[in-house]
Amino acid sequence: MNFHLIDWIVLIAYLGLSVFIGIRAKKYVENMEGYFVAGRRIKPALGTATLIATEIGIVTFMYLGELGYVTGFSCFWLGINGVVAYLIIGKTGFIVSALRRLKVITIPEFYEIRFNKRVRLLGGILLFLGGVLNMGVFLKMDGLFLTETMGFGPDVLTIVMVIMLMIVVSYTVLGGMFSVVVTDYMQFVLLTVGMFVATAFTLTHVSLNEIATAVSNNFGEAGVNPVVNPRFGWTFLIWIMLGSVGASALNQPATTKSLASENAEAGRKVFLFAGITLAGRYIIPMFWGAAALAMFGPHLNPTTAMPKLLGTVVPSGFLGLMIAGMLAASMSTYSAYLLAWSSVATRDIIAPISKKELSEKTTMLLSRIISIVIGIFILVFGLWYEIPATAFQYIAITGAMYAAGAFGCVAFGLYWKKANSVGAFSALALGAAAPLTFLILDQVKTSLPEGMLWLVDVNVSGFLSFVLAALGMVAGSLLTQKSHPPIALPTTDEQEGGPR
Template sequence: MQLLDWGIVGALLLILTATLIISQRQVKSTADFLAANRCAGRYLLAVTDGIAGIGAISIIATFEQYYIAGFSPVWWGFLSGPIALLMSICGWVYYRFRETRCFTMAQFFEVRYSRRFRVFSGMLGWLSGVLNYGIFPSVSVKFFMFFCKLPDSFQIAGIPFVFSTYVCLLLFVISLGVTFAICGGQLAIMLTDFIQGTFCNIVFLILMIFMVMRFDWETIFETLTVHAAENPGQSLFNPFDTTGIRDFNIWFFLMGIVLVVLTSGTWQGQSGYAAAAKSAHEAKMARFLGVWRQLVQWALLLFIPICAFTFFNSPQYADSAQTVAETLGTLHGQEVSQARVPLFLSHILPPGLLGLFAALMLAAMLSTDDSYMHSWGSIFVQDVIMPFRKKPFTEKQHILLLRLSIVFVGVFAFFFSWLFKQTEYILLFFQITGAIFTGGAGAVLIGGLYSRSGSTLGAWVAMILGSGLALGSIALQQCWPALAPVLAEHAPESAAQWLLARRERFPVNSQVLAFAITLTGFASYFIVSYIDRKVHGTENFNLEKMLHRGKYDISGEHREVWSAGKIWRIFGLTDEFTRFDRLLFFASLLWTLLWTVAFVAGTLGHFVLGWQPLHWLRLWRGYVMLGFGLGIGTTIWFLIGGAADVVKLFRALRTRKRNDADDGRVVNGRNAGEESAEPVTDPSGD
């Protein structure tokens, strides 16, 4: 990288630092620090939550996946489109969770189940989260070392020590994330993430223009067609010819669709965003907007690995590819798959664009790091420490403790990234470490929000069973290289050969394990809850009270802006939908139907018409270029809408009266600060 490139990175850091200083002055309560006092609008949520969810590690994981599986993940995404739209229409999980007015999921678990279960689930969620986050800094730092071509070590004049570049960069990026998370909490995170998200969308557009001009579709078509002919079952464009791809085949994506539904809302890496919306309806609309915000993002993240594959496999780029391949030859294990696309980009991008992409990755890394550190640090205080306190913390004590907890998460991430050896693809590591919590939490959360009959005993059994199976799976994966030869010694010859052939990696990947664990959690929750209520004759839970509906609506968040008829309600359009909301809904519906029709047409084309490679490749070219074209307009749209939401956020914070009791505690089964809204009669059992 040249001076121009480093200047771009430095300028972005200066702008973010200035924003951090400005936003810090607005933090005046625990609710401000935890959830921006629930003042965030839909555009601000869509942009910030989106960039926090697509951090540097997710970009690298996406590069890994698309380089190996090609367009297939997008194809199975078409199948999940109607499901995702239906989830957005009904506000699946997110709407009802926002109605509870809880800051964290474990706080909801205390309201719905018990205080002891809150502490247990809080500890479990925190453990799962910090383990999952543990490799984030490692992967990000390795990217910057590959992309910027940094040496493995360096010396400083006058100091007789050799410094590890990897360790020093780890310390720098983690310190950066901690600083942004502790200075202004969720408020500062949202404002800096808005700048980062907007910057990233603009850079995505610029890079997409460069990549389309640099790699022509004819060369891409030819390269992918030759690869498919030479490697049966490993096609990167025909999703029905992927049986030879071990980890990212059809079963990976089908199980993933089910897991998205069953574990929706359970992951708390961005828990501050779940609580920050100014109403449940705004949270729902942010989900609709997310479909449009990510168009150019996913078009580019798909196109770059395809271009990289073309670069490494087309004779047209053989000489340049050989240079990069020699560098890859010096790496080992998972480093190769993680470094392949970054090294490709560092080779083809000119000065200026190199700096823009480095700044994009820095922004993506920082947006995820500060969000995750804030979430896991907050969860430890809110759900592990606070339930044991009889006397509430003062505002200063509470915020100080939250900041110290965030620092601890950073310290843990530093040592975990330094010492842990990764053996699987990033996305598979995410699944199994996440399953420590989500394996049982999916059933406990969905059952708690939607079922009156779910019991505390059912929640305990589901959570213990899910976490136990996930931890056992992780231990088995780590011990497998040493365990497989031992098992082979005591197994029949055929079984021994099978074990030794798979000694490097556990034969069942993490997606399959997470899928089985989640199904086990759901089955145990509902079976045990049914038996428990039959045996003890417990009354059904009062969901209206928990969700603040009807006479329990203490904040007046359920606004009726039109009278929705029966037909509209069938489509999920409630009285809260404005005219623009309805327009956005139908636009999202048409977009989803477009790709659902494409899925049906492609399926018929393959099985009935016998589509040739050219048919598939034209479909994918149309998908990428359409996303790119629409992305230009949506980037401008979200820039304007997000800026307006930022102004409204500051205006609301200046005028809103803080409630010091609104700190995440639960008093007599209600969130602290809501006791005065207790109804005269108790409709328990409604």
Template sequence: MHWIDWAILIAFLAYTIWDGTRHGKESSNIEGFFLANRSMPWWAMGLSVMATQASAITFIGTTGQAYVEDMRFVQIYLAVPFAMILLCVTLVPFFHKLQNFSAYEVLEERFGLKTRLFTSLLFLFSRGLGLGIIIAAPSYVLALLLDFPLAPTILIIGITATFYTMVGGISGVIHTDVKQMTVMLFGLIFSFYWIITSLPPDVSISDSFYLAGTLGKLEALDLNFDISEKYNIWTGVIAALFLMLSYFGTDQSQVQRYLTAVSLKDARKSLLLTAYAKIPMQFFILLLGVMLYVFYIFGPAPLTFRSVEPDTVQNSEIVAGEVLEQEYQAAYLKRKEAARDLLESKNQNNAQAFVEADNYLNEIRDKEQERQERITQSSINDTNYIFPYFIVNEIPIGIIGLIIAGIFAAALSSIDSELNALSTVFIVDWYRRLNKNERSEAWYLKSSRAVTLFWGLLATLAALALGETRSIIELVNKVGSYFYGSILGIFILLLWVKKANGFGALTGLICGMSSVFIFDRLYDNPETGVYQFVMPWSNIPEGFEKTIEYLWLNPLGTGVVVSVGFLLSVVWEKVRSNE
């Protein structure tokens, strides 16, 4: 990377630290530190929510997902507007009326301290684990991008976010998020513009869409109902609705945003901003990945965007790699020629020849990936390196630094929010609630900063220990799906099931988490109809596939918690009345 790009990146990181820490003076007590004294404008909260959502995982992983597959991933966001409207009517006014610090404080009055602590513990565990992934995932990519060691990259991202969050509190987090969102949007829009302008002069935008459509890359909707399929319209409208309701309505990192609002109206407006903007933004990012695929039909693309060649490699594997490279170059030229033929004469024969040439080229890419996996004895995938490769090799000097700053911004805007939320829950739901000694506001403020530092260091160490993943955008949603549905079930019992009590709610929550674990590890053989439970440390039997995909774990967890919680509450009351 050119020194100009390095200078831009360093200047951005320095400004972020300054901007985040300068708001520390507004945090004279824990209400200022955690809730900005409930004084944030709605547009800042809304942009902060979007910045947290548009993490480096979205920036890098979603574009790669569209490049490798298609645009069906956008379906999981179809539920966002419905979720936002429902939350504006239900949980937002509920939380605003109570004026609490934590989303889980409200559980104690109705269901008891154990339910409050267990629910908040699930949040701490799930978001703590997710935070390690949020730091690790972009660090692996950025380390290769910058030709920089991995460990220092992780430390730069983790420590930078920890420092300004620890000093500036939620006010610093929201103000930096707004600027970071601006940098991210610039990076995405400029990249799209550069792809369009870098296509051959005789290839128009409509030609690009035609080629992408011929390959099925523009497929965004799948109407088939299948719970074993990750992305279809039913997954997006039904299963993802539970995920979004739980994430925006019960996850402290999001609830904390609208708890900082001046009024209920402002809190609702911040969520509605996300409702209006989320789907278009995700659609645009996916379309960017598709256009990147079209760009590399005409421009030189490597056999793999993530090459790993250890020092000691068998000669047979070296020869196999050379053969695959030769086959790939020939296949690349054949596909390029087929694309030209199709644009000149748009008929069925040319379309079929183009699709076959594309399939053959991707078969060679798959073989190269298998070769690298044999060499490294580990899972290797280049999905998360496609967009960064384009940035470094195609974007002009100066703009590269800004776009990489956008990736850093995306990572930081997610990390700071999670850190502040983790600290809030730990201090409010655990430390202050269980501490029997009277402490001053100054004491709790110091403790809050210390806990922020603790979570930041813990997440950074976890990131150093984590390995690469095939699709970082999927992994984060999978981690969330393990917990979100069950937590949502507790709040449904709280608001709408009058007969629910503490015994039923806590037992239902445990049953919900257990059911999610069981069904997540359930596999079936489509040919024999045999089902098998597979432990996490065991190999999946040959011929077996997932019975239920991860997004459907959300309504499953919610349903089990509500039904078990209601039934056990009724039984418990009958037992007590007969005593």
């Protein structure tokens, strides 16, 4: 057992503070816009802090650490790839500025403005399913991480995780985006401290030279060159670049932070500033994974090698601080996801099919109930579902299930005048088809004929989903221009130079 009384005191103090400030923020919620997007008054620095806190969780540390352990330095390329994607969005405002100008709260809301209500409903269902499935794996990763770093058995961990989830669900349900933003800020500071502690103690136990030697001895050139690494190669590098630009701007929990900004310009800056930090938040955990390779050799379970390293090198006292930082990272991710998926379920699935218009009060009540249901679901799902492929690829595939179709609909809907509702339906359906096929075929891959095995290649599946979605949008729209004439986007206040 690595975790001592001083560590428990630090951890409980952090959890207590989360409850206090998270629930206290409830008083700032005055209406629906306050609940879902904090009244759209978030300035760039705070928006960046909450966006980073949303995007970093234990699950990201785990899959990035795993990549570092099994691919050496060649996975560092993903950090550079992410920076390029974010800087493209941050410099051009690609997608996020246009959505912020239209004052939407969820991405499927755009589908109704540009296409029709049925596209919004289908988009909402896919976004909700892909998003909740994507989130289902988070708790499992939290459990593995805490087991290795704290040194406790499953019973203690279940209690820690249930308490953590109850705290997140309670403040998210009560205070909506206000509680999320206030707690995100604190969690951002704490997760930065946690990452610093982990990196500093790793470097005091394993030298840079030892890590470089271990990477070279275990992987040869594949450890330093992503093109020759069998896990990456050209197909992966191309689709991950396309996917990063598309999915980063359309990842509802993250994009919400941009949509809650005070104006389109601030929404763009949030992505620009977050992009500057992206290489670090990818490469630092990958580096911990490579350090685990140097310390323990290549024969550990790749998923738990990195947390085993941190549990070994970080001393008591600092361990409590690091675990609090890691839990802070996860809690800020859960709160953003709960709010994002419950708002999609309420506004894009229930509202379009209900006979009469939902009042603000009913919408917020439904969103709160769905947040609680999602919280219970991820607790149950996190304990029994077996993940196919590696965690990173599972997340990439469930993410592609909605991101590819959404990219087809939003990018073409914003920047191509001929995009119509038939094209949008085709893009959503085809974008989800490749990842769904992968998830189903992966269950029966041992009985697949030789000629079909390429379908269960996770890189092919991810790449195909984006290509099929784009083809579906272009072909569907061009073939039905007369029967389904495109709907033009409305002019917004900011475009007219009016109030923001």
